[in-house]
Amino acid sequence: MALRSDQGIVLRSFPFGEADKVVILLSPNRGKLRTVAKGVRKTKSRFGGRLEPLTLVDLVLYEGRNLDTITQVSVIEAHPRLRTDLDAVLAAGTMVEFVDLVAQEDEPARRLFLLLRRGLETLEAGPVHPDVVTAFLVKAADAVGLTPSLVACAGCGTPGSFRRFSFAEGGVLCESCRTPGAYLLREGLVEYLAALADADLGNLPDADPSLSGEARGVARRFVEYHLERRLGSMAVADA
Amino acid sequence: MFEPPIQRLVDELARLPGIGRKSAQRLAFHLLNTEEADALRLADAIVEMRRSVRLCSRCFNVTADEECAICRDPRRDPSILCVVERAQDIPVIERTGTFSGRYHVLGGAMNPIAGIGVEELRMRELVGRVETEHVAEVIVATNPTLEGDTTAMYISRLLKPAGVRVTRLASGLPVGGDLDYADEVTLGRALDGRKEL
Numbered sequence: 487m488a489l490r491s492d493q494g495i496v497l498r499s500f501p502f503g504e505a506d507k508v509v510i511l512l513s514p515n516r517g518k519l520r521t522v523a524k525g526v527r528k529t530k531s532r533f534g535g536r537l538e539p540l541t542l543v544d545l546v547l548y549e550g551r552n553l554d555t556i557t558q559v560s561v562i563e564a565h566p567r568l569r570t571d572l573d574a575v576l577a578a579g580t581m582v583e584f585v586d587l588v589a590q591e592d593e594p595a596r597r598l599f600l601l602l603r604r605g606l607e608t609l610e611a612g613p614v615h616p617d618v619v620t621a622f623l624v625k626a627a628d629a630v631g632l633t634p635s636l637v638a639c640a641g642c643g644t645p646g647s648f649r650r651f652s653f654a655e656g657g658v659l660c661e662s663c664r665t666p667g668a669y670l671l672r673e674g675l676v677e678y679l680a681a682l683a684d685a686d687l688g689n690l691p692d693a694d695p696s697l698s699g700e701a702r703g704v705a706r707r708f709v710e711y712h713l714e715r716r717l718g719s720m721a722v723a724d725a
Numbered sequence: 726m727f728e729p730p731i732q733r734l735v736d737e738l739a740r741l742p743g744i745g746r747k748s749a750q751r752l753a754f755h756l757l758n759t760e761e762a763d764a765l766r767l768a769d770a771i772v773e774m775r776r777s778v779r780l781c782s783r784c785f786n787v788t789a790d791e792e793c794a795i796c797r798d799p800r801r802d803p804s805i806l807c808v809v810e811r812a813q814d815i816p817v818i819e820r821t822g823t824f825s826g827r828y829h830v831l832g833g834a835m836n837p838i839a840g841i842g843v844e845e846l847r848m849r850e851l852v853g854r855v856e857t858e859h860v861a862e863v864i865v866a867t868n869p870t871l872e873g874d875t876t877a878m879y880i881s882r883l884l885k886p887a888g889v890r891v892t893r894l895a896s897g898l899p900v901g902g903d904l905d906y907a908d909e910v911t912l913g914r915a916l917d918g919r920k921e922l
Contacts, residue, residue: 498838504743535910539838539871564910569871572878579837579875586838718840 488549489557494519495602496541497586501527509537509556510586511545514599518589521547523556533559540565540578540606565610574609576723577619581605583719584623584709588630597629601687608688616693619720621682623705628683632656632712636680639663649676651704653711672700679704731757783854785830785847787812795819795827802826804861808851808880810834810868818866826864829854834872835879841872843879851880855889862890869896869914 494511497518502508505527511519523537536543536559546558568574585602589595605622608615624634635657638645648658652668658676659668678697685691706720726732731753739749756764780786781793788794795801795815805826809815812830831846854860865880867873881891897915898907907915 533908535908538910541910561909564913566910566913569874570878572875572882575871575875575878576837582838583840716840718842719837722835722837722840722842 489546490549491544491546492516492519493542493544493562495582495599495606496537496539496543497582498539499523499537507537508553511543512585512589512595512599512602514596515594516591517593517595518586518591519547520553520591521545521556522550522553523559536561536564538564539582540568542603542606563607563610565606567612568606568610571609571612571614573614574612576719577614577622578606578609579719580619580717580723581622581626583717584626587713587715588626598626601626601629604687611688615690616695616698617682617690617701618687619723620679620698620702620705621685621687621690623709624679624683625687627709627712632709634679634683634708636676636683647676649673651676653708656708656712671704672697675700675704727753780830784828785812785832785850786815786828800825803858805864806851806854806858806860806862807864807866809866810873810876814866824864826862827858831867831876834867834870834876836872837875838871846876848880848883852883855884855887860889862892865891865893869894 492513492515494513497510497512499507499509502522505525507523507526509521509523511521513519523533526533526537533556537556541561542563544560544562545556547554548557565578568578581602585598589598601622605618608618627633633656637647638658639648639660640652640655640657641659641663644660646660648660649671650659650664650668651657651671652659652665654667655663655665659665675697678694679701681691682701706717710716727735734753734756735746735749738744738752739746744752756767777789778787779789781788781791781796783792783796786793786795790797802825806829807818807824807826808829808831809818810831810833815828815830818824829847829851831848831851833841833846835841835843835846855863863880863884865877867876877893884891895918897911897918898904904912
């Protein structure tokens with residue numbers, strides 16, 4: 487059994503035994519990490535506050551048989567401002583939920599990690615851009631191989647701007663590939679999504695109130711369709 | 726394996742939190758060797774507790790009556806409401822002896838990651854009470870975690886427009902603690918919430 491160090495963003499944690507917690511993190515090198523933090527639920531604990539969700543930490547881990555035990559934690563970025571803004575917390579909740587669903591254990595997740603870190607950094611810098619979650623979902627889906635086809639037909643690959651969108655086919659469809667279930671999206675929406683997919687999360691184009699809500703809905707349904715899971719955090723935020 | 730009546734008790738005890746096989750056996754044999762009246766008193770206490778305890782119709786605290794003892798107490802100030810996540814949190818605050826208002830038990834906290842939203846909490850009841858009981862201040866005493874903080878922000882957004890004062894328990898250094906042992910997040914909050922001397 488050995489000690490090793492790693493870095494990670496805390497995704498979530500849950501009580502384990504009397505006073506311990508299982509803490510789930512995303513590490514750039516090892517993907518999803520499942521670790522145990524002993525005694526953190528006691529007030530005397532030295533690192534309870536450092537292992538709150540959304541915190542970027544440096545860790546020293548003691549390798550166990552199935553879960554690693556955290557022996558040291560230091561905070562790199564706690565995102566304190568983000569935690570005092572309800573909209574920012576809800577946006578961060580969706581980012582973390584998505585990452586938690588797609589990340590795998592023992593599989594490097596460098597792009598996903600950088601994207602999540604950038605997302606949290608952007609929310610920390612505030613104010614919350616209305617499209618930040620939409621852009622994150624499209625970009626993060628791309629990072630795990632679920633790229634929506636927005637500038638070419640998902641069926642035959644013909645480049646062009648099409649407005650028929652199929653969740654099952656994974657993008658826009660041209661007239662000859664069009665399937666019966668494909669939706670006709672609002673004028674400009676596909677270009678709007680494509681622009682979000684290309685932009686840096688911290689520097690998104692100005693939001694268009696007439697397209698923003700629908701873009702969010704399309705990104706959400708796209709991700710939910712392909713992951714076969716509902717994003718509970720978005721239901722909370724949209725309630 | 727024991728005789729069936731003993732085994733049944735061992736199995737039931739082992740389902741309790743923090744009790745393993747071995748402890749369950751020890752407890753079962755203790756109950757077997759003790760005076761019969763003592764063992765039956767325990768059984769009776771469990772039955773009575775389960776049969777009589779329900780939720781206070783006003784604050785959702787646990788009680789044996791229609792309303793809990795705190796809600797019925799005329800000396801409690803109805804204009805201050807302390808919102809807690811669980812009924813277990815009430816005795817903890819009561820022990821401080823410094824709060825004289827009433828409580829409201831939410832039944833949990835919002836979790837923006839796991840998707841636990843306000844529909845699962847007694848939020849509508851809280852709004853109703855603030856209106857009908859002429860509450861002037863709501864003290865949010867949810868846990869100082871991401872979930873508790875999110876819930877607090879939601880309550881503040883919900884009630885502030887109605888002109889109610891919404892406050893949050895301070896977080897910071899434990900009394901009798903040591904500064905070099907404090908984590909940076911807690912210490913940062915303690916600095917934010919410092920008090921003029």
